[in-house]
Amino acid sequence: MLKRLPPNHERNGAILELLNYENAGAGGEERVDDLLAYFEPDYPYIIIQDLSLPDRSQIDTVIIMQDRLLILEIKNIGGKLRLQTNPSVLHQSFQNGKQRVFKSPVVQAETAKIKMEKVLKQINYHLPVQIAVIMAYPSQIIENVPPDATVWIADELFFQLHRLDIDNRLLTEEQMKSLGAQLLAIDQKYQPFPLALNMRINPQDIQTGVYCPRCRLRKMKRFVRKWECAPCNIFSKDAHLDAIDEWFMLVKSTITTKECKTFLGLETLEAAQRALRRKKLEEVGGKRHRFYRQKQEHR
Numbered sequence: 001m002l003k004r005l006p007p008n009h010e011r012n013g014a015i016l017e018l019l020n021y022e023n024a025g026a027g028g029e030e031r032v033d034d035l036l037a038y039f040e041p042d043y044p045y046i047i048i049q050d051l052s053l054p055d056r057s058q059i060d061t062v063i064i065m066q067d068r069l070l071i072l073e074i075k076n077i078g079g080k081l082r083l084q085t086n087p088s089v090l091h092q093s094f095q096n097g098k099q100r101v102f103k104s105p106v107v108q109a110e111t112a113k114i115k116m117e118k119v120l121k122q123i124n125y126h127l128p129v130q131i132a133v134i135m136a137y138p139s140q141i142i143e144n145v146p147p148d149a150t151v152w153i154a155d156e157l158f159f160q161l162h163r164l165d166i167d168n169r170l171l172t173e174e175q176m177k178s179l180g181a182q183l184l185a186i187d188q189k190y191q192p193f194p195l196a197l198n199m200r201i202n203p204q205d206i207q208t209g210v211y212c213p214r215c216r217l218r219k220m221k222r223f224v225r226k227w228e229c230a231p232c233n234i235f236s237k238d239a240h241l242d243a244i245d246e247w248f249m250l251v252k253s254t255i256t257t258k259e260c261k262t263f264l265g266l267e268t269l270e271a272a273q274r275a276l277r278r279k280k281l282e283e284v285g286g287k288r289h290r291f292y293r294q295k296q297e298h299r
């Protein structure tokens, strides 16, 4: 991705650090996202994934309901897990005797709760915040969970949420939507990506085109439904799909068909639209003002 920035860009070091940090992401969230895709309870709700808060800390999943805001702290850690309190840490042990120690997910969730409560207070919403730690896979058995903490297996999350009774309707559906929009506005402001915004890179300095996946140096030439890097002697049908990911990381969190056409150097809007469709993006706006953004799990 750095290839798209001018050489010696003074922020390259900082950007590299940020990318390494982002790549170290936890995983397991996709599994929960898959489960939530079939979530159809009787009550209204709004799900926000990967929410960034003003201190740039991330919350895996937020579910806004009329009577509460639920924070899910999703963990994907294998082996045998044991929560220790005083001090609170998570011990992971394997059959071969290997051990590792992690931050306690319960403490992480509690911390997220305090931060979220602060945000809600600032934007004037009086909504109780509830937390749950979600273990992504049933094989991840966690022992010694403190009695006041909620730890669910991902599969269990589904029915736990379905059986919730929403009786104290603190928010109307309109207020829920408005809260969701406000949280997303905060999120936009504190997302590390796109870098152009956060690292003050002039979008005009960003190279367009589709780069060769092998040499990563040269831009590929477009032929009918394929890309070519002649020196590498490589043809690719989908090299341009990576370029769309890079757009989201570098330029903007949304893309229109026209922007896609220009960025990829395509001939027609139809080709750009096909590319965007293949990325399975979220479509926002009506037919006339349609733009696309990444589904939450990719952000």
Ligand SMILES: [Zn+2]
Pocket: 212, 213, 214, 215, 216, 217, 218, 229, 231, 232, 234
């Ligand atoms: Zn090449």
